[in-house]
Amino acid sequence: MGEYQLALKDxxxxxxxxxxxxxxxxxxxxxxxAMGLHQEAADWFKLAxxxxxxxxxxxxxxxxxxxxxxVDALLSPxxxxxxxxxxxxxxxxxxxxxxxxRVSWDVHRELQEGGRDDGAVVYIFRANVSxxxxxxxxxxxxxxxxxxxxxxxxxxxxxxxxxxxAEFFLEPGETYRFCWSVVLGEVLQxxxxxxxxxxxxxxxxxxxxxxxxSHTGASIMCAAVIxxxxxxxG
Numbered sequence: 001m002g003e004y005q006l007a008l009k010d011x012x013x014x015x016x017x018x019x020x021x022x023x024x025x026x027x028x029x030x031x032x033x034a035m036g037l038h039q040e041a042a043d044w045f046k047l048a049x050x051x052x053x054x055x056x057x058x059x060x061x062x063x064x065x066x067x068x069x070x071v072d073a074l075l076s077p078x079x080x081x082x083x084x085x086x087x088x089x090x091x092x093x094x095x096x097x098x099x100x101x102r103v104s105w106d107v108h109r110e111l112q113e114g115g116r117d118d119g120a121v122v123y124i125f126r127a128n129v130s131x132x133x134x135x136x137x138x139x140x141x142x143x144x145x146x147x148x149x150x151x152x153x154x155x156x157x158x159x160x161x162x163x164x165x166a167e168f169f170l171e172p173g174e175t176y177r178f179c180w181s182v183v184l185g186e187v188l189q190x191x192x193x194x195x196x197x198x199x200x201x202x203x204x205x206x207x208x209x210x211x212x213x214s215h216t217g218a219s220i221m222c223a224a225v226i227x228x229x230x231x232x233x234g
Contacts, residue, residue, distance in 0.1 A: 004031050022052035029061060038065050068161070071142050075159055075196050079145050083157050086147045086192045101131045101139055101170060103195050107188075110181075123188055126179045129195065131170040138171045139197040146193030151186045162195075169200060 008031055014024045029044035045062040048055055085092045110122035125146070131139055141162035148156045160180075162168070168176045182188075 004035050007031050020051045022048045022055055022058075025051065026055060026058040026061075029058060033061060033065070038068070041065060064163070067142070067163075071161075071196060075143055075145060078194060078196070079147065079157050079159060082145075082192050082194060083147050083155060086149050086190055087155055092192060101129050101195070101197060104128045104130075105193075107191065109188075119185060121184045121187060123182045123184065124179060125182065127177065127195075129168075129170065129176045129178075131172055131174050133173040136172070138169055138200045140200040141166070141168045142196045142198050144193065144195045146182075146191055148182070148184075148188060149190035150184065151189050 008028060011024050011028050011031070014021055015028075018024070025044055025048035029041045029048065032038075032041035032044060042062055042065045045058040045065075048058040049062065052058070081090070082092065084090045105125060105127045108124040108126070110124055127144075143159055143162050145157065145159040148158075150156065160166075166178075168178075170176055
């Protein structure tokens with residue numbers, strides 16, 4: 001943290017001499033972003049873009065911050081609904097949009113040769129995402145989440161960004177497959193999860209661009225009792 005504060009002091013000295021130094025304004029945003037202070041970072045990127053509207057790094061960073069804020073606002077209530085369902089308090093919620101991508105998945109318990117000395121249990125999750133042919137535009141991945149119910153009764157929700165190297169785009173009729181692993185200290189008893197996607201581009205009817213805030217759907221994977229349905233791998 002000390003290095004960040006020193007950097008900000010240096011930038012402040014520069015900005016006292018040249019208040020419109022866009023590279024320095026953007027650099028302040030980068031420092032605040034590295035510190036985890038995203039709102040402050042966004043404010044500095046906006047200042048840099050007021051001086052230099054086409055500054056690519058500042059624009060990209062600001063877009064990422066605003067996108068993550070919207071994703072959190074959309075995903076948090078969905079995770080709460082699914083967490084309540086995996087605890088047995090409610091039913092698994094229905095998908096909010098009929099033309100959302102369909103997600104199927106399976107879960108495999110990895111059998112380690114000779115066993116593991118640390119008692120860890122490894123599960124492999126494989127997901128298949130299919131965008132319906134009837135979909136009116138492409139979709140882009142934003143985030144995924146899963147809620148685990150462990151043998152001890154503990155329920156643990158987790159969410160993960162799906163941008164950068166984890167990002168995918170699907171045109172209507174296309175399919176995407178991906179997988180991930182989870183290492184646990186006890187047996188998994190139940191799991192549910194979901195995928196948050198953004199409608200990207202324009203609809204087939206030529207409507208205006210669909211935006212994240214009002215046109216994002218969450219495709220919810222079906223709950224599974226893992227102790228009955230997972231496949232073991234040697």
